[in-house]
Every structure is written in C-alpha cells, then in structure tokens.
Amino acid sequence: MKLALIKIIGLTLIGLTTVVVIIGYKYIADLQVQKDKVVEQLQTTQKRLEEMSRSFDDLKNADQIKINKDLQTQVGLVDKTFKDSVGAYENMLEIQTRDDLEKQWAAILADLAKNDYQSAGDKLAKLKTAIEKVKTDLAVVPVPANLPASNTPPSAGFAKQVVNVDGADFVVDIVSADLKNSKLIVDTASDKDCGDNCPVNSLDFYAKRNGAYAGINGPYFCPDTYPSCAGKKNSFDTLLMNKNKTYFNSDNNVYSTNPVAIFSTTSRFIDQGSGWGRDTGVDSVIMGRPLMVYNNSVTFNGNSDPKETNKGNRAFVAGTDSLVYIGVVHNATVAEVAKVIAKMGIRNAINLDSGGSMAMWVNGKYIDGPGRGLPFGVLLVRR
DSSP: OHHHHHHHHHHHHHHHHHHHHHHHHHHHHOHHHHHHHHHHHHHHHHHHHHHHHHHHHHTTTSHHHHHOHHHHHHHHHHHHHHHHHHHHHHHHHTSOOOHHHHHHHHHHHHHHHTTOHHHHHHHHHHHHHHHHHHHHHHHOOOOOTTOOBOSSOOSSEEEEEEEEETTEEEEEEEEEEETTTEEEEEEESSSSOOOSSOOOBOHHHHHHHHTOSEEEEOSOOBOTTOGGGTTSTTBOOSOEEOTTSOEESOGGGTTOOSOEEEESSSEEEESOGGGOOOOOSSSEEEEOSOEEEETTEEOOOOOSOHHHHSOEEEEEEEEETTEEEEEEEEEEOHHHHHHHHHHTTOSEEEEEEEGGGOOEEETTEEEEOOOSOBSEEEEEEEO
16 A cells, blocks of 8 residues: 555656646747646646645655655655746746746756756756846836935825935835825725635726825735645735725734734834734725834845845835825835835835736826736825
C-alpha cells in the first residue's frame, strides 16, 4: 500500500512535467490567447502538489519515506520550482511582456520538461532579477523641467510636484481635501463578503457612479489572473466599511494587527485593527498595510517582501486632522514613500496596492493607471 502510494507520487511527477511542457509550448506560441489556459493548468498543478503533500504527511512515519530520501528531495525541489514559476508568471503579468523575458521563460520550461529542476531554479532566479529591473525601469518617471519642487502638499485639489528627500527627487501626484466639505468613501463591487470569483469594476466606474471628483485604488487584493489566487479570485481579507455602512471581513479581523484608517469629518489612524470596533457613524474604514507614517514619525523602514522593497509607482491614503490626502509616489519603495509623506508634513499614512492594481483618477480622467478591475475604489465626493 505504502510502496504503491510512492509509485503514484512518482507518476504524478511525470504528469506534472507533461503539464508544464504543454503550458510552455502554448505560452510561447501565443501568450495573450493562451493566458487563461496557462492559469488553469498552473492551478491544476498546484492542487496536485497539495495532494502529494498530504500523501507525504500520511507517510511521514513510514520506513519507505525514510529510505527513499531522493524522492522526497525531488518532490521538494519540484514544489519550490513550481512556486517560484508561479511567482515569476504573476510578476510578468504586472509588466508589458518582452521578448527577452519570454525567451528566459521558455528556457525554464524546457528544463522542466527534462526534469532538470536545479537548472530551472537557477534560471528562475535570473528571470526574477530581470523582471524586477524591467519593473523599476517602467516606474521611472522623468522629472519635467517645469514641474514645481515643493515639500508641502497642496492646500486643496490636485498637484503634481517634486519632493526632495535625502538628496533624491520623487514625483508625487496628490489630491488634498478638507473633510469638513468633502467625504472619503469606499465603493465596493460586492454588497457583502466574497471569498472567490468576486465582482470587480474600474476605478472610473466607481468614481462616476458616485459623482466623485477624485479616486484611487484600495488595499491589497487577490487578482484573478494570479495562479496563487485560485479559490479566492478578486477577494480581499482586510477590514473595510463601504459607503453603505457594510463591514467586510469583520469576523477574521477581530484580533488583527494591521493598521486602520477611519474617516468622517476628521481622519483617525489606529496602528492595530483590534483597537477598532464596528462603528457605522463614520464615512469609511480602510485597513491596509503597512502603516508608513504615524503621528508624524516614519514607522516603516522596509522588510523582505520584494513587492514592497522594489521600486514602483505606489499609492497611499493619508491624513492630518480634517485634511485627507490620496496620491501616488513614483519610482519608490514603500519605505521611500513613507519618507516622502513625512517630509511633506503629513501626520499619518497607510500604503495601498500598487503594480497592475494601481490607479488614480481626478476630475474625470486617469492621472495614473487605469490598472486592472478592482473590488473597491477609494473616492472623494462633496459632502
């Protein structure tokens, strides 16, 4: 029985390799046409790897596993290579595909077809570096010669300005509003909690539906094009209260350590969501991460997450008393965004999603984006 199960696992590895080869040839032939099929195959492969993992759990005390260390090592290598491949694929979705990246991806698939997981892993490391360089290059916004340099946010309305921090110039798109005559609200595509295949809309749709004069994308969510988001497409798991006073993901954020921003006629930021009840007397509640600036002090100096440590165009929501700010800092890490916001004298700020989800809309047009479909939009409307 146990030996038969190990044989099944071995056959599964062969099947996995076949799946990867099919994915590779179809991806190379026509990336755009076959994208949905690639995602489906990767999701199927991920499920098979999970089944294999459960089988190993059942056999962890069996003598056969202790004897067959090579098979266990191979499965671990396949699992790591698969996860790295998914990560590389999702990163490629965030940028305009280029021939040189496609060639590297094809070489990786060729190695997988030959069961050469070590070589595939080495090539994946190089591909990750190349992707991050492309993303950084795309994030670079040339500083126009006539763009005003100012370390002070606008008193009201939209501004594109240069902020200098530690000798480096950062282009900032920012909207300032007074909550005494404006409201910051959140519109959602869903009317209640949604765990999978959740509806999305464009930021333009949310803005026009609510008569907004400005808007920006919200916190992190799980895009439907990501293989790792199988079973939770377009969902999000952080606390949020929309314009209809409906709280989302309330039960699983009772003890959350993620920060929360609360908006009414003033702005309030809490460093841990567990400190917030479920008051519906406010205009909106947004949980995001990380908390970049808190009480005029920079509270985020970087971490090991490449999605936050690599340079990119990054959205934020911030506030000082009755003044609220939404904006994008270009070609910056999250830690650099924190320094930019603090330099501008803004008291509190939370990081929002970036990459392919990033969008900023002002007075009827996109300033940045439009980005992919969003499960929510953060909007400024007249009170």
